[in-house]
Amino acid sequence: MSGNQTAGIPGAFELFRAAKVLTRAERAHLAGRLSSAPWARVVAALRIDGTSLLDVGCGPGLLAHLLDRSGYSGHYLGVDPDGRKVGRARAWLGETPRRAFRAVGVEEVEERGFDQVAIVDVLYLVPPSERAVLTGEMVSRLSPGGSLVALTSGGGPRWKRAVDRIQERLAVAVLGFTRGAVVAPCDGAEVAALFSRAGLLDVRVEDAGEGYLHGFELVSGRRAGPGGGF
Ligand SMILES: C[S@@+](CC[C@H](N)C(=O)[O-])C[C@H]1O[C@@H](n2cnc3c(N)ncnc32)[C@H](O)[C@@H]1O
Structure with a gap:
């Protein structure tokens, strides 16, 4: 059973039909992404009530x-x-x-004060030496008290790392679906360290890969400010 079987998350076939303006290959890619990642967990980690959200690497x-x-009722900006x-x-x-939606990197987003920033399945495409800067750019777009949520690969049994590497390399190098500077795994512990070093509070890592072929970890943290920060 897929962990995505939750209200609000469509089945892959339903999504394929909903995206009929796209080519078959593009729709198949979307449906594949839907069924291969724990989207119900990602959506559940975000607030849907009238807040603003910046989606970094929105694809x-x-x-x-x-x-x-x-039922998300806030302002959404997706950048890629x-x-x-x-x-x-x-x-x-x-x-x-x-x-x-804007075809820019997060460093070009002039707006500040987002209630939430999400980055889903992107960090493995960012060179390790650039991840701290990227994290800082995301944190600087958050409002005080705002939260940063990342879905990244990692967790679960060791064989899942090998599956992740093969699939990531296929998507970037062979199929050309995804553009990235590198393909270098980035697990939840690394992301949590990046979040803490960028000054986020209440940093948590949750295993989100159960029931999936790939290992996934959901990492969240909160910028200091209203709601209990120092
Ligand atoms: C695997 S796709 C994930 C797309 C989307 N977040 C999703 O989960 O469906 C990775 C995305 O990261 C984008 N990306 C690569 N390097 C990036 C960077 N430095 N900053 C933001 N996005 C980046 C790619 O263009 C691609 O759209």
Whole structure:
């Protein structure tokens, strides 16, 4: 049974139909991403009530779609340096006064004060030496008390690491679905250390890979400020 079998998360076939403006290959890629990652856990880690959210490395907009289906009522900005992915997100979901996509890196986002920043399955494409800077850029876009949530590979039995590496290399080098500077695993412990060094509080790592072929960890932290910060 998939851990995505939760209200608000569609089945892969339903998603395939919902994205009919995209090509078959693009829809198949989306459906594959949906069924291969614990999206119900990601959506459950985010607040859906009228808050603002920055989605870093938004790809073709899957998180935006799932949030929409879950009743998300805030402002959403998805950014990704890959213009092809952003073009796909715009073609599929469109933009509204509450939802926009931009083909930029997070360092080019001028807005500050997001209640939440999410980064889903992106850090393995960022060179290890650049991850602290990227984390700092994300934290600086958060409002005081705002939260940063990352889904990353890791956790579970050791054989899952090998599966992760093969699939990640395939997506980047062979299939060309994903653009990234490197393919270098980044597990929950590394992400938690990055979050703590960037000054986030209440940093937590949760195993989110049960029931999936890949190992996943969900890492969250909160910027100091209203709600209990120092
Ligand atoms: C595996 S895809 C995940 C897309 C989306 N978050 C999802 O889960 O469906 C990785 C995404 O990270 C983007 N990416 C690569 N390097 C990045 C960086 N330095 N900053 C932000 N996004 C990046 C890629 O363009 C790609 O869209």
